Amino acid sequence: MYFAGLRCPHRLSDLPLTHDQGVESIVFLTTLGGLFLACGMTQKALKIANAEGGHPKPATTSSSKCLWHRFVNKAQLFGTWGPPHVYIIGTALNRMEQPDWFSDWALPTFDLGFGGIAIVKTLACVVNGAAICLAYHSFKHLGNNxxxxxxxxKTKTVETGPYSVIRHPLYASILLAQASWAWMWWSYIPLVGLGLSAISFAAKIPIEERIREEDPLTGVEYSSYSKKVKYRLIPYVW
Known part of the structure; x- marks a missing residue:
């Protein structure tokens, strides 16, 4: 039996993987599993919100309808979802090794050697797991909102869990995941996506917060929450 061009062994000793492929397989499965979980959590949250929270109300500000806001949304989606899909498809088709063109974007080795790089990649996988945990708890506290x-x-201002520390923990989890990809894949490519997402969030967040502040149901409550929780994405930074 074969998967991604590799023969699945009957015994561990039969594994047809080099050390490089073994480490890359861990990174590959972490990336794939993270995307799968993120998609699942998003779909579940959307289903709950549609069933219990009612329909999204028409925006009270024209900012959300402008071409700039639509462009920013698409840029953020591309920066977030484009790189991992390229990595997964390219690595799977190349027998658990990064394609040559992908490796051309590799980070410097810093004289770490294979063992050092493998350790950093493994630690980055752990950080990626932390990003997924942050997203999970954010969705959990967000509920039908x-x-x-x-x-x-039917909405309220969520102030518990991660929302008691920063106002947009879901966006923070995306940035943390993208930062971890850079070290997991040992590549500059995720940093391009990270920059694109960061710029997009910097443009999106003020618009989205303005919508909540102008809403008759949440305006006063959200303004009070913004004064209490001062940081949007990164504690003590912004």
């Missing part, structure tokens, strides 16, 4: 843009008919 989840909405891509705007405010739902």
């Amino acid at each position: 989840f909405c891509f843009t705007g405010v739902r008919e």
Whole structure:
């Protein structure tokens, strides 16, 4: 039996993997599993919100409808989802090794050697898991308030869990995952996506917060929450 061009062994000693392929397989499975979990959590949260939170209300500000906001949303989606899909497809088709063109974007080795790089990649996988945990707890506390843009008919300002530390922990989990990909894949490519996402969030967040502040149901409550939880994405930074 074969998977991604590799023969699945009957015994561990029969593994047809080099050391490089073994480490890359761990990174590959972590990346694939993270995307699978992220998609599953998003779909579950959206289903709960649609069933219990009502429909998203029309935005009270024209900012959310402008072409710039739509462009920023698409840029963020591309920066977030593009690199991992390219990595997964390219690595799977290349027998658990990064394609040559992908390796051309490799980070410097810093004289770490294979063992040192393998350790850093493994630690980065742990950080990626932490990003997934942050997203899970964010969705859990968000409950039926989840909405891509705007405010739902039945909504409240969430102030518990990660939302008691920063106002947009879901966005923070995305940035943390992208940062971990750079070290997991040992590549500059995720940093390009990270920069694109960071710029997009910097543009999106003020618009989305303005929508909540202008909403009759959440405006006063959210303004009070913003004064209490001062940081949007990174504690003590912004």
